[in-house]
Amino acid sequence: MTAVDARGVERAVAHAALSVPGVAGLQPGLGRSLADAAHTAHTQRVSGTAAPAPGAGVRARYARDSGVWHVEVRCVLAEGRRALDTARAVRARALTAVNQQAPGGCVVTVTITRVVGDVRGRAWTG
Secondary structure (H helix, E strand, C coil): CCCCCHHHHHHHHHHHHHCCCCEEEECCCHHHHHHHHHHHHHHHHHHCCCCCCCCCCEEEEEECCCCEEEEEEEEEEECCCCHHHHHHHHHHHHHHHHHHHCCCEEEEEEEEEEEECCCCCCCCCC
């Protein structure tokens, strides 16, 4: 059993993935996209500013029976970067982030969902 929550792991992995050169952003799944839309609407109503939900594009779950974290990362790749090299770097940083949050076993799957061009100096927002 672990005392670490999945949201904390997701935030740590998202931060790690976004620090990898060549990652233009993270692509949430459909369920997360709907949740993010609700989160953004609520954030705008409360604070007047919009911010993506923490961990968007990352899904983590802990398998109690095996004691292993299963983490999925969905990345948007910057044009001109090698997908395999970037995916390997994201996986390595994600493993490190999970092990800092919750030492133990971890399986990380990285999917490059698309490639975007001309992302100099700006974050991809969807």
